[in-house]
Amino acid sequence: MSILLIGFMGAGKSTVGRLLAEQLAKPFRDLDQLVEEMTQKTIPQLFEEGEAVFREAETKALMAALGKDQVIACGGGIILKEANQALLQAHPQVVYLKGQPDALFRRIQKDEANVRPLATEKTVAEMQEILSPRLPLYQSAASIEVETTGKAPQEIVQEIVERL
Ligand code: S3P
Numbered sequence: 001m002s003i004l005l006i007g008f009m010g011a012g013k014s015t016v017g018r019l020l021a022e023q024l025a026k027p028f029r030d031l032d033q034l035v036e037e038m039t040q041k042t043i044p045q046l047f048e049e050g051e052a053v054f055r056e057a058e059t060k061a062l063m064a065a066l067g068k069d070q071v072i073a074c075g076g077g078i079i080l081k082e083a084n085q086a087l088l089q090a091h092p093q094v095v096y097l098k099g100q101p102d103a104l105f106r107r108i109q110k111d112e113a114n115v116r117p118l119a120t121e122k123t124v125a126e127m128q129e130i131l132s133p134r135l136p137l138y139q140s141a142a143s144i145e146v147e148t149t150g151k152a153p154q155e156i157v158q159e160i161v162e163r164l
Helices: 013-024 033-040 045-047 051-066 082-089 103-109 124-141 153-163
Strands: 005-008 028-030 071-073 094-098 143-146
Touching: 005 013, 005 153, 013 028, 013 045, 013 051, 013 071, 013 103, 013 153, 028 033, 033 051, 094 124, 103 124, 143 153
Parallel strands: 005 071, 005 094, 028 071, 094 143
Antiparallel strands: none
């Protein structure tokens, strides 16, 4: 069965997901990458066509990935669509990587390799406006919650393994 990692941008879903997959000897899959492969477009290109276009593609990728025995790092907005919420709530192993807003925003800013259309040129107040309404959605979709701020990735992985 797949193990899904959810949480805001900058929570470390890909880093922790890779390590977790290694430890559990399962393949790792980044849902954003799967979206790019399925659509043959980059995330910024999809956002240029409209956020709804990206969200549709993201749901298709989630459905394609769910049934496989792998660790999946979901994009931060996976909880926004009701259909995805239902899929996540029905899934027994959904891990929410929580983080203090300051730590999340700092990590997003530092991560220049990853282009995130929703976070580009945003103030802290604007990022907070994106984050706040999502918090209850992450919580209601998750079966396990792990605080990440101040912890090393390997420490977070251990905590997840103990609680799966
Ligand atoms: C998004 C998060 C991104 C990516 C897209 C939208 C979001 O993934 O799916 O840019 O809405 O939070 P990461 O959480 O991996 O950065």
